[in-house]
Amino acid sequence: MIRAGLRGVLTEAGAACWSEPIEGLDPTIVTVWDYVLVWIRSSRGSDRYGAISRVAELGQDVTTAIPIIAVHGVNVAPVVRLRLAEAGFRYLVPHNWLSGNLPKLSDLLSTANIPIRFHLESPLALRESLGLHLDGELAELVDTAATLPASVWRNQRTSTGPELARANVNLLRAIALRSSGVPAPDFAKYATSMRRPPELPEWPRVRELLRHGLGYADTTAI
Numbered sequence: 001m002i003r004a005g006l007r008g009v010l011t012e013a014g015a016a017c018w019s020e021p022i023e024g025l026d027p028t029i030v031t032v033w034d035y036v037l038v039w040i041r042s043s044r045g046s047d048r049y050g051a052i053s054r055v056a057e058l059g060q061d062v063t064t065a066i067p068i069i070a071v072h073g074v075n076v077a078p079v080v081r082l083r084l085a086e087a088g089f090r091y092l093v094p095h096n097w098l099s100g101n102l103p104k105l106s107d108l109l110s111t112a113n114i115p116i117r118f119h120l121e122s123p124l125a126l127r128e129s130l131g132l133h134l135d136g137e138l139a140e141l142v143d144t145a146a147t148l149p150a151s152v153w154r155n156q157r158t159s160t161g162p163e164l165a166r167a168n169v170n171l172l173r174a175i176a177l178r179s180s181g182v183p184a185p186d187f188a189k190y191a192t193s194m195r196r197p198p199e200l201p202e203w204p205r206v207r208e209l210l211r212h213g214l215g216y217a218d219t220t221a222i
Contacts, residue, residue, distance in 0.1 A: 063088025
């Protein structure tokens, strides 16, 4: 419905456009367009923002050649902004703003006049604001988490349940450290303890990062 509505408004404004399900995006032809609008609230496994991973699969040759614009209907978490930036999106705009500005969107893009509040920050800036290491990407961690049942991420409890084995917890913690830049706990936190500091990020932090990144903590409508 949203895809058809956007196509209708753009067509009425005189723009040539094509609407396609996100899984149908073809990297060999997508660059013929001036820009691509992507409704990011699209499920893929347990990932409620599965469209982000699909765009990342297009590759940097595509995402640097054409502006990819994320369209959303809720206030997305900073972790989602980082996912978008790492996937190659350039802008994140709310659906209600887009609806009122579609007829002049081409001009806004060509003259670089998209409001600054809709420009995505760089991955490095977003990582720093989230307290993550500056190297790494979230993709492997999110894609692995998306293979687990949605019930794992839907509620706020942090303990492992029957649907989440300890092996899965440790796997996600290891990926978070190895490829996603989630730091292990500060050694000073355990300096006066008889316990050895954990070598992997703490599970509550990894789980909460994933709950936000997968779209299970975003509920505020714009």
